[in-house]
Amino acid sequence: MSSQFELAQNPTEHISAVKFAPDSSTRLLVSSWDRNVYLYDTHAEPGGKLLQKFQHRAPVLDICFGRDDNEAFSCGVDWDVRRLDLNTGEQTVLSSHQQGVRNVIFSSKHNLLVSGSWDCTLHVHDLSSDNWATIQLPSKCFSLSVSPSKLVVAMSTRMLHIYQLSDLAQAVAQSNAPAPNIVQVNPWQQRESSMKYMTRAVACMPNDAGYASSSIEGRVAVEWFDPSEASQSRKYAFKCHRQTVDGQDIVYPVHALAFHPVHGTFASGGGDGVVALWDGVHKRRIRQYQKFPASIGCMDFSGDGKYLAVGVSPGFEDGMDDMPDGVVKVFIRELGETEAMGKGASKK
Template sequence: MSEARSEYKLKNPPDDAISSVRFAPKTSYVLIVSSWDSYVRLYDVLGNTVRTKYTHNQSPVLDTLMTEANRVFSGALDGTIISCDITGDQKYTVGQHEDAVRCLEFSEDKNIIASGSWDRLVKLWDARSLGPIGVHSQQDQVYTMSVKDEMLIVGTSSRKIIVWDLRNMSQPFQQRDSLLKYQTRCVRIFPNKQGYVLSSIEGRVAVEYFDSNPEVQKKKYAFKCHRIKEQGMECIYPVNAISFHFSHSTFATGGADGFVNVWDGFNKKRLCQFHRYPTGISSLAFSNCGSVLAIGCSYLGELDETPQPALEDCIFIRNVTDQETKPK
């Protein structure tokens, strides 16, 4: 029986921290989830069931994605990249980094998988043949990436933002320092490719633009968020996740404070805030049509003392409305 409520929790969640939630392309009912329990799970969110899962050789999985060809890719702490054909449940080792694979991105336009690693490299792979295409140094550890068509953006451990054009990887298209003073946590490209949204561990989000024209650069800004006043003190939380609504170009942020906010970045407005979730938000994903938001909740060690009893790792599916996500 399918779920019809505005929000519900998925059954059979991962047994350890959730590292990534992503919808399969062009669906709002197939969700791919990676976890530190070494598994990748594929959920049918309408039926609230686990359709299939596979293990990543007992290594924590830090990111996953799915292409239109029913092929799932995942990257793990041990540096391996695995591809699984979910129709035949066949696994292949695509390649290896010398350190953890922190993030994976797929360019449907170029049919390329990009893997970013703590070994300071981005590697490119052919999504069909699974063969290697190129290896590109990023100067520092790769913490986050985003792809839109031919555009690849990389956020590194030293707060560098490196922009690449997948059509010509001989040198970066742009390099700049983050507008934010503290460690980069997540970056996502605008749906129209004019700029990107960036978050940090210090409760801030920046909106920046690629065009170097001074008039365009005047539009960039940063703002505070995911901060809570408790007992007369302001507690500042990392902003772990960003996800764009592809139709409205608004975006959601998820923080270690357990809140999800939806923002109109162009008009500098917060559109709404959902209720507080049981623990921090580790990952967010709008479905392609924008009607569903997947919310991964996990404690990621951001507090001085580990909560006791241990906080539950869980995934919420929220059916969102235009009132919550459309610019006003």
């Protein structure tokens, strides 16, 4: 059986990210344009319980958990990458970019924290030391995702850089200083998006085989890391998040992608307020959920794959310039046992 509920105490402005804790399927971080990061226990009481709120100087664009369920990192329009101690509430600035910071992501396997900014740089922090380094990008960072061994950086020019995390770790170790040393790390692969329009989101497959990316023009592409011709011939893109209104095809941006950690299927969320589940290997849609009240901005599966968090905020797709009260919502969906299974998967 699946069920869904809305968090009782939601942010007041656009939700930029939702992230589950690595070891708890009920501990959730939410970042918002209202300049706050919210920490919830989604099941402590009906509608969830707001445990703590972390105020920032400007809108927060992304968050992630760190080495455990009490360490988190945030970034945003104030240019800073911050460490949040979820126990004490203490905030520490780790580094500052030269423009807004769009994404922050943690690789537990390599103990690396990576932030991507509109200043066309990545900051790579080794959390086991004070060392960090700056890597120059050819254009603005729009989305980051990590697999067990790779970092995928999607940029404003429709370019994607794929780095080996081991190369980044080595570069930071050799930078040998707690200073913003600019280091040269060549991407393992450079690719151009197989979609014609601007990339909106990227998400890596949990099995380290490849990634999915989405565009502002209602499309998702699925690609594999293996550079062999046979593997590259498998890549494809498909249309989604479109509606026919009065005989016209209305196309919506696909703002969010998230892979299921157990089954390897993925969810897409669009400006049409729809979340769909896909089997990327067998090229089929598994299911589409009942429409949410506004645009889907972000999503995340819990580490055990039992829950899906969905951040809903009115966007330009909804024709709203001013944000009315009560329209920004976080939904928690409990997935049925076979709900996110791909084609040919069987119950254990």
